[in-house]
Amino acid sequence: RQQALAPGALLLRGFAVADDKALLDALRDVIAVAPFRHLVTPGGFVMSVAMSNCGALGWVSDRSGYRYDAIDPNSGRHWPTMPAAFLRLAQDAAREAGFNRFVPDACLINRYEPGTRLSLHQDRDERDFEQPIVSVSLGLPAVFLFGGLRRTDKPSRVPLTHGDVVAWGGPSRLRFHGVLPIQEGHHPLLGACRINLTFRQAA
Ligand code: MD5
Ligand code: FE
Structure with a gap:
């Protein structure tokens, strides 16, 4: 089930379902080394999404700005290696979307609990916007706001459920x-939680 949301944005419904347990097992190992934390924005607000990373680079935010860094600021150590199951899934999905050379060096892991939201933004901290971002939704459903190239363009609402994968590339990058704020609920594997894995080629 492939659905073009817009040019360059391909929704692969349920693409990760068959691998969900393997992905969540690998996630547990990552989080044991680099626990979820609430980052502070450059403006001084605490993000409601809790984040961690794996791979050579991780996305971090603090009062000094946003950046990719090889070191987890909480531990002073490198981020955990990207699990093989993560990399394989991301590259398989990218290939379905026509991105045959996608080699993600960063996986930002977002944890949403009921009430958690992510306000409208663009992802612009990566070097090469020709490379897509691949996102994997696990756990509680979400309503994704898919806007335009201007902040003022009215976003459409895309429901994303457990196992859905989206490749955001080309003109949608x-x-x-x-x-939108996550609704209360219970998922059999994750409880009251939504996880989104976002795979990026940052460097
Ligand atoms: C999420 N995460 O559901 C989303 C999935 C983030 C973030 O937005 O920055 O961590 S990635 C969604 C995305 C990435 C790049 C482009 C577009 C969407 N897009 O064109 O809509 O936690
Ligand atoms: Fe984003």
Whole structure:
């Protein structure tokens, strides 16, 4: 089930379902080394999404700005290696979307609990916008806000459920996007939680 949301944005419904347990087992190992934390924005706000990373680079935010860094600021150590199951899934999905050379060096892991939202933004901290971002939704459903190239463009609402994978590339790579507050609920594997794995080629 492939659905083009817009040019360059391909939704692969349920693409990760068959691998969900393997992905969540690998996630547990990553989080044991680099626990979820609430980052502070450059403006001084605490993000409601809790984040961690794996791979050579991790996305971090603090009062000094946003950046990719090889070191987890909480531990002073490198981020955990990207699990093989993560990399394989991301590259398989990218290939379905026509991106045959996608080699993600960063996986940002977002944890949403009921009430958590992600306000409208663009992903612009990566070097090469020709490379897509691949995102994997696990656990509770979300309503994704899929906007345009201007902040003021009215976003459409895309429901994303457990196992859905989206490749955001081409002319959709720089669209504004966000996530509405997650509704209360219980997922059999994750409980009251949504996880989104976002695979990026940052460097
Ligand atoms: C999420 N995460 O559901 C989303 C999935 C983030 C973030 O937005 O920055 O961590 S990635 C969604 C995305 C990435 C790049 C482009 C577009 C969407 N887009 O054109 O809509 O936690
Ligand atoms: Fe984003």
